[in-house]
Amino acid sequence: MAGGQKPKGLNRSCFLLIVIAGMERFAFKGVASNMVTYLTDVVKMSNSAAAKTVNNWCGFTSMLPLLVASLADNWDRYSTILTSSFLYVVGLVALTSTALAWATHPTDNISSSYLFWSLCLISLGQGGYNPSLQAFGADQIPNDDELPRTKDEKKSNKKSLFFQWWYFGVCGGSLAGVTVMSYIQDTFGWVLGFAIPTITMAASTLLFWCGSRIYTYKQDDAISGRSLQDIVRAIKEAVLKLMNSKITLSSGKPDDVELELQEKPLCQNSVNAKALKEKPGGDVSYLVENGKAVLRLLPIWSMLLMFAVIFQLPATFFTKQGMTMKRNIGSSFKIPPATLQSCITVSIILLMPFYDVLLIPLARIITRDEKGISVTERMGVGMVLSIIAMAIAALVETKRLEIVQKMEVVDQNMETEVPLSIFWLLPQYILLGISDIFTVVGMQEFFYSEVPVRMRTMGIALYTSVFGVGSFLSALLISLVEYFTSSTGGKSWFSDDMREARLDKYYWLLTLLSVLSLMFYVIFCRCYVSRSSDLSDLDTENS
Numbered sequence: 256m257a258g259g260q261k262p263k264g265l266n267r268s269c270f271l272l273i274v275i276a277g278m279e280r281f282a283f284k285g286v287a288s289n290m291v292t293y294l295t296d297v298v299k300m301s302n303s304a305a306a307k308t309v310n311n312w313c314g315f316t317s318m319l320p321l322l323v324a325s326l327a328d329n330w331d332r333y334s335t336i337l338t339s340s341f342l343y344v345v346g347l348v349a350l351t352s353t354a355l356a357w358a359t360h361p362t363d364n365i366s367s368s369y370l371f372w373s374l375c376l377i378s379l380g381q382g383g384y385n386p387s388l389q390a391f392g393a394d395q396i397p398n399d400d401e402l403p404r405t406k407d408e409k410k411s412n413k414k415s416l417f418f419q420w421w422y423f424g425v426c427g428g429s430l431a432g433v434t435v436m437s438y439i440q441d442t443f444g445w446v447l448g449f450a451i452p453t454i455t456m457a458a459s460t461l462l463f464w465c466g467s468r469i470y471t472y473k474q475d476d477a478i479s480g481r482s483l484q485d486i487v488r489a490i491k492e493a494v495l496k497l498m499n500s501k502i503t504l505s506s507g508k509p510d511d512v513e514l515e516l517q518e519k520p521l522c523q524n525s526v527n528a529k530a531l532k533e534k535p536g537g538d539v540s541y542l543v544e545n546g547k548a549v550l551r552l553l554p555i556w557s558m559l560l561m562f563a564v565i566f567q568l569p570a571t572f573f574t575k576q577g578m579t580m581k582r583n584i585g586s587s588f589k590i591p592p593a594t595l596q597s598c599i600t601v602s603i604i605l606l607m608p609f610y611d612v613l614l615i616p617l618a619r620i621i622t623r624d625e626k627g628i629s630v631t632e633r634m635g636v637g638m639v640l641s642i643i644a645m646a647i648a649a650l651v652e653t654k655r656l657e658i659v660q661k662m663e664v665v666d667q668n669m670e671t672e673v674p675l676s677i678f679w680l681l682p683q684y685i686l687l688g689i690s691d692i693f694t695v696v697g698m699q700e701f702f703y704s705e706v707p708v709r710m711r712t713m714g715i716a717l718y719t720s721v722f723g724v725g726s727f728l729s730a731l732l733i734s735l736v737e738y739f740t741s742s743t744g745g746k747s748w749f750s751d752d753m754r755e756a757r758l759d760k761y762y763w764l765l766t767l768l769s770v771l772s773l774m775f776y777v778i779f780c781r782c783y784v785s786r787s788s789d790l791s792d793l794d795t796e797n798s
Contacts, residue, residue: 265395265396265413265416265417265420266395266396267469268392268395268466268469268470268471269392269395269396269417269420270420271462271466271469272388272391272392272395272463272466273392273420273421273423273424274424274462275388275459275462275463276388276389276392276421276424276425276428277424277425277427277428278428278455278456278458278459278462279343279381279384279385279388279428279456279459280424280425280426280428280429280432281428281429281431281432281436281452281455282347282432282452282453282455282456282459283377283381283432283452284428284429284432284433284436285432285433285435285436285448285451285452285455286347286350286377286436286449286452287309287312287313288432288433288436288437289436289437289440289441289448290305290309290312291305291309292440292441293354293440293445294308294309297353297354297357297445298353298367298370310726310730312374312378313723313726314723314724314726314727314730315378315723316377316378316381316382316723317719317720317722317723317724317726318720318723318724318727319378319379319381319382319723320381320382320383320385320386320715320716320719320720321713321716321717321719321720321723322382323379323382323383323386323716331472332387332388332390332391332394332712333391333467333470333472335383335384335387335712336383336384336387336388336391336463337460337463337464338383339379339380339381339382339383339384339387340380340384340456340459340460340463341380341460342376342379342380342383343376343377343380343381343384343456343460344380344453344456344457344460345376345380346373346374346375346376346377346378346379346380347373347377347449347452347453347456348453349369349372349373349376350370350373350374350377350449350453351446351449351450351453352373353369353370353373354444354445354446354448354449355446357445358444358445358446385715385719386712386713386714386715386716386719387712387715389421389699389703389715390703390711390712390714390715391470392417392421393414393417393418393703393711394471394472394711395470395471396413396414396417414700414703414704415630415696415700416611418696418699418700418703419607419610419611419692419696420607421699422603422607422691422692422695422696422699423603423604423607423608426600426603426604426607427604429600430597430600430601430604432452433596433597433600434597436448436451436452439451548705548706548707548710549706549710549713549717551705552702552705552706552717554775554779554782555631555701555776555779555780556702556717556720556721558772558773558775558776558779559634559638559694559698559721559772559776560721560724560725560728560772561638561725561765561768561769561772562637562638562641562690562694562721562725562769562772563721563722563724563725563726563728563729564725564728564729564732564765564768565641565644565645565687565765565769566641566687566722566725567725567726567729568648569595569596569599569684569687570596572749572758572761573592573595573596573648573680573683573684574592574595574596575592575753575758576592576651576652576655576680576753576758577590577592577595577677577680578592578753579655579672579673579753580655580672580673580675580676580677580679580680581672581673581674581675581676581677582677590677592677595677595680595681595684596684598681598684598685598688599684599685599687599688599691600688601688602684602685602688602689603688603689603691603692606688606689606692607692610692614627615627615628630697630700630701630704631697631701631780633693633694633696633697634693634694634697634698634701634776635773635776635777635780636690636693636694637689637690637691637692637693637694637695637697638690638694638769638772638773638776639690639773640686640687640689640690640693641686641687641690641694641769642766642769642770642773643686644682644683644686644687644690645683645762645763645765645766645769646762646763646766647682647683647686648680648683648762649759649762649763649766650759651679651680651682651683652758652759652762653759654675654679655673655675656757656759658673658674658675659673659754698718698721699715699718701718702714702715702717702718703715703718733749736748736749736761736764737749740757748760748761749761
């Protein structure tokens with residue numbers, strides 16, 4: 256950046272933050288991926304209680320950034336990251352101490368409240384850490400203080416490159432955390448298994464602090480230095496303005512009510528930003544504009560929930576399918592069904608570098624557009640691939656059930672392995688990994704870019720909250736399906752006996768719901784793009 260030159264690729268601060276993000280994912284996945292086993296073996300929870308605890312914890316952790324981000328956006332991101340990192344490390348230290356207490360006194364029961372608060376500290380730390388770190392990383396891109404609708408194509412491509420490599424680093428850390436730490440925890444014990452993620456997270460915090468000199472620090476001039484009292488005062492002014500607003504009757508048509516409405520672009524240019532800073536009434540305008548910006552994103556946000564619901568399956572029903580299938584490699588070794596989940600991450604890591612090299616040039620040829628595909632189109636492609644993956648999963652499960660029905664079982668109480676290779680599940684895992692490259696990376700860029708500059712931590716939080724709400728929505732959907740299928744006197748689709756379960760019907764249901772979600776997504780995206788174009792034209796006329 257010296258001499259006013261723009262680097263062709265990402266600068267060193269971007270790559271440093273990508274490495275730090277990978278270290279954080281290693282720490283979190285190293286703890287979360289095997290938490291069910293820890294709760295059952297150490298805390299002595301039942302299988303169902305442990306599963307519910309992990310699901311609720313992961314859902315709460317994914318939802319918390321949406322609540323914390325509003326506070327982070329009113330504080331500088333650098334300080335938010337350091338503070339959140341401290342809470343994160345304290346939570347991991349507390350969790351490690353529970354494993355140490357069990358190893359020292361195995362006969363004593365570990366306090367469930369102490370474990371609960373340690374998990375809450377991890378969630379709270381991550382709630383402020385992840386969205387702030389990613390938004391701070393995107394801030395490192397040169398000349399990023401422009402508005403989303405006024406940035407040029409070159410800048411947009413550079414931002415896409417950042418989010419792709421960010422997700423590449425996150426997936427690399429997640430893969431290492433799942434594979435390496437699960438082995439260490441099962442082989443060498445939980446103290447070492449939790450101590451390593453704790454040390455890794457502490458090291459990432461130190462590494463982040465050491466890189467302070469090379470970071471780019473950005474603040475929105477319109478609202479820098481805004482205190483909580485200013486925001487409260489602005490809210491009061493907005494309420495009073497609405498309560499005291501008057502309706503002006505047209506003199507020409509007394510029977511008609513003329514409402515004078517003034518619409519302003521959601522993202523204002525630098526001239527408008529300075530005006531907000533100078534005028535006391537700008538606080539009200541700022542809150543109104545930011546509120547409108549978030550509300551405009553909610554329809555698209557809601558249509559992405561089914562994509563998040565589908566991604567709850569690999570750790571649950573996909574694994575349950577694999578347990579009944581032929582898993583032998585050679586004469587003695589059997590593939591653990593849960594290891595197939597790594598195929599999603601591996602496919603992302605292997606195919607992500609080819610996105611810009613092969614897929615974008617191909618998209619340019621097809622669309623005859625220099626950029627290739629837009630962010631909303633990219634997310635749509637991923638949603639289509641997830642629908643195909645669900646259809647394939649349903650067909651494979653149908654085939655498995657057909658084989659089960661043809662098998663002659665001598666002892667009905669004996670578990671019988673279905674002579675169908677577990678590798679039949681690979682296509683659905685790989686397709687979900689490819690859909691991740693399109694939709695998840697697109698979601699990160701979309702929610703970051705389509706909010707005002709000072710709300711970009713909230714934008715990243717909107718992305719993470721999709722999977723938090725999706726986790727709760729998946730649990731609700733399973734409960735509803737189980738209630739309606741078992742209340743009629745028949746067998747539940749989720750029967751514990753996999754010979755009687757009808758997961759194929761559930762997969763087809765998810766396929767149908769995903770198709771409907773995709774249809775509404777296309778409609779909302781067209782309305783959103785049309786509305787954004789109108790606002791952009793209005794902004795050009797005003798300037």
